[in-house]
Amino acid sequence: MANKELVRLEDVWVHYDHVAVLEDVNLSIKQEDFLGIIGPNGGGKTTLLKVILGLVKPSSGKASILGGTPQRNRKFIGYVAQNSLFDRDFPISVQDVVLMGRYGRVGLVKRFSEDDKRAALEALQNVEMLDYKDKQIGKLSGGEQQRVLIARALVAKPWMLLLDEPTTGVDMPMQTEFYELLARLKHSMSIVLVSHDISAVSVYVDKIACLNHQLYYHGSKEVGPDILEATYKCPIQMIAHGVPHRVLKEH
Amino acid sequence: MRNALAAGILAAVACGIIGVYVVVKKIVFISGGIAHASFGGIGLGFLLGINPVLVALFFTVASALGMGIVSRRTRLPQDTVIGIFWAVGMALGIIFVGLSPGYAGDLFSYLFGNILLVPTSDLVLMLILDAIIALVVFLLYKGFLAISFDEEFGTVVGVPVEFLYLTLLCLIALTVVVLIRVVGVILVIAMLTIPAAVAKQFTYDLKKMMLLSTLIGIVFILCGLWLSYELDLASGATIVIVSGVLFMVSFVLRTLIARRRPIAQPP
Numbered sequence: 001m002a003n004k005e006l007v008r009l010e011d012v013w014v015h016y017d018h019v020a021v022l023e024d025v026n027l028s029i030k031q032e033d034f035l036g037i038i039g040p041n042g043g044g045k046t047t048l049l050k051v052i053l054g055l056v057k058p059s060s061g062k063a064s065i066l067g068g069t070p071q072r073n074r075k076f077i078g079y080v081a082q083n084s085l086f087d088r089d090f091p092i093s094v095q096d097v098v099l100m101g102r103y104g105r106v107g108l109v110k111r112f113s114e115d116d117k118r119a120a121l122e123a124l125q126n127v128e129m130l131d132y133k134d135k136q137i138g139k140l141s142g143g144e145q146q147r148v149l150i151a152r153a154l155v156a157k158p159w160m161l162l163l164d165e166p167t168t169g170v171d172m173p174m175q176t177e178f179y180e181l182l183a184r185l186k187h188s189m190s191i192v193l194v195s196h197d198i199s200a201v202s203v204y205v206d207k208i209a210c211l212n213h214q215l216y217y218h219g220s221k222e223v224g225p226d227i228l229e230a231t232y233k234c235p236i237q238m239i240a241h242g243v244p245h246r247v248l249k250e251h
Numbered sequence: 252m253r254n255a256l257a258a259g260i261l262a263a264v265a266c267g268i269i270g271v272y273v274v275v276k277k278i279v280f281i282s283g284g285i286a287h288a289s290f291g292g293i294g295l296g297f298l299l300g301i302n303p304v305l306v307a308l309f310f311t312v313a314s315a316l317g318m319g320i321v322s323r324r325t326r327l328p329q330d331t332v333i334g335i336f337w338a339v340g341m342a343l344g345i346i347f348v349g350l351s352p353g354y355a356g357d358l359f360s361y362l363f364g365n366i367l368l369v370p371t372s373d374l375v376l377m378l379i380l381d382a383i384i385a386l387v388v389f390l391l392y393k394g395f396l397a398i399s400f401d402e403e404f405g406t407v408v409g410v411p412v413e414f415l416y417l418t419l420l421c422l423i424a425l426t427v428v429v430l431i432r433v434v435g436v437i438l439v440i441a442m443l444t445i446p447a448a449v450a451k452q453f454t455y456d457l458k459k460m461m462l463l464s465t466l467i468g469i470v471f472i473l474c475g476l477w478l479s480y481e482l483d484l485a486s487g488a489t490i491v492i493v494s495g496v497l498f499m500v501s502f503v504l505r506t507l508i509a510r511r512r513p514i515a516q517p518p
Contacts (some may be wrong), residue, residue, distance in 0.1 A: 055403065055406060055407070072405050075407075075408065075409055081401075081403060081404065086400060086401050087277070087400075089451075090275055091451060091454065091455045091456060091460055092457065093456070094401055096396070097400070099403070100396075100400065100408065101408060102408075103393070103394075103405065103408045103409060103410050104408040104409035104410075108394060108411065109390050109391070111393070112393065139516070152404070156408065245516065250315070
């Protein structure tokens, strides 16, 4: 299978009110990648994902998905936003949350078909949340909600999964389970994981990039010392933001 | 009296359906803005000598679209935009009424509602608007749910978020027009929020919530109507006070139930 390029960013700059959030970012993500992007809070991680998805327009440079515009091709990407964005009290069941991932296939007026419902149940099965399908979303724990949101991203059968700080508010045992889920999913799709939790990320991902306004891409992660050395080459401002070095040394 | 009952039920249907979106999408403030801006249309109706409710229909839809488009397409904070439209709409109404010839006798019934004075022609209009609201919600239910729950994810999977949002604002405008005769411009926001807020305490299913809040709206309006008749009070205000009191009762009740029966653990 050819390792096809899914996402490409070329010389991307993003400014919010004349302050540069992303500076000259270049990135290529391929079909078989499991990429971790780490960096301090406020370093532009979420913005980077939003540029890929076409939710934020670069002030200069170009983002593309499968050679087309993000707006046209983002349907091939499953997006899991930061955990805390929706209203916990919203009157909606787990299954209906997942069904929303099928919207792009159904259109404005048509109802969800039996196929869509079957796909939603399959996606829930895939993240081991099938038993919870009729629960109101807010009744689930942080880790369970995160799984449901992944099911919502998976239900459209994406080529790539984008995860923004997926372990925020998830307790430790659930985090391990969560990373094991990703390790299982990575065989069928490309995964990009954004986090400030450098220790967890570096165990599971295959490639690492550091982002603090500028992106430092370390390429593949062959063995522990490589990534260790590579991350040390990170610019000093990232280290100064309090990412502890000893965490990396453990590998 | 029969007109009053019919008006009450028609009003409850509109606010039962649309109020659910107002509450779960947390767009109470913009709904308040739309409601108050509608007074500009009432005033214009007085000035032109046309049925004020009919003029308010077009005026309110236009100001809802104005608010929606300006707040989405500019970088102005949304609450600032709403505040401006809210006040300017009302101010226009006051100027228009001032310019109209003669004495605007039933002005108060538009501001504070008078369910006992709804003419049959307005009932027909209310019925048509109810039908439009129900039909549009039936067709776009899935999309309204998507933008209410998570706009950003909706955008990514191809939901036409802005179109749906503006459509929803137009439906709020239609609901406001349905409610003007019953509770008046100033008190419309009560009927757009209270029945849905009560319903939300008892169900987690959006469709059931619509049904329930419609029934609750009918109960509120009929209770208020009866009380205002018995005690000789203003009908619109009485309906709102009854709603507020029953909301508090249901809230206390719900809290007590929740305390006795802790939220069930997943299997």
